[in-house]
Amino acid sequence: MPNNMEGRGLTDREMLLLCLELEKGRCRSVSNTLLETSHKELRNVYKQCFENAEQNQSNLFEIMSEKDWYKVETATTEQVGKTQALMQNNLHPDDKF
Numbered sequence: 001m002p003n004n005m006e007g008r009g010l011t012d013r014e015m016l017l018l019c020l021e022l023e024k025g026r027c028r029s030v031s032n033t034l035l036e037t038s039h040k041e042l043r044n045v046y047k048q049c050f051e052n053a054e055q056n057q058s059n060l061f062e063i064m065s066e067k068d069w070y071k072v073e074t075a076t077t078e079q080v081g082k083t084q085a086l087m088q089n090n091l092h093p094d095d096k097f
Contacts, residue, residue: 013069016060020070023057 010018030053034046064070075083 013064013067016064016069020057020060020064023053023060026053027057 027050030046030050034043034050037043037046061070065072
């Protein structure tokens with residue numbers, strides 16, 4: 001339901017979209033920091049931060065998806081197969097691993 005009475009403020013959809021984008025950004029930022037952290041205890045702190053941000057992002061996405069406010073295109077079987085092949089080739093390009 002919109003909360004922009006008399007043309008002021010953001011709608012519920014706009015607020016959720018902003019929150020979703022913030023959480024996605026937090027996931028990227030924390031994951032980059034996590035990958036660069038060598039101190040074991042600090043790494044664990046960043047892991048927990050990432051898990052929290054990921055869960056928040058997932059919850060926001062679910063809410064928006066249920067309300068039909070965030071639509072994603074379903075991949076075809078062919079698209080999934082191409083992506084799997086690409087990933088396998090990039091992970092093991094010369095089968096030396």
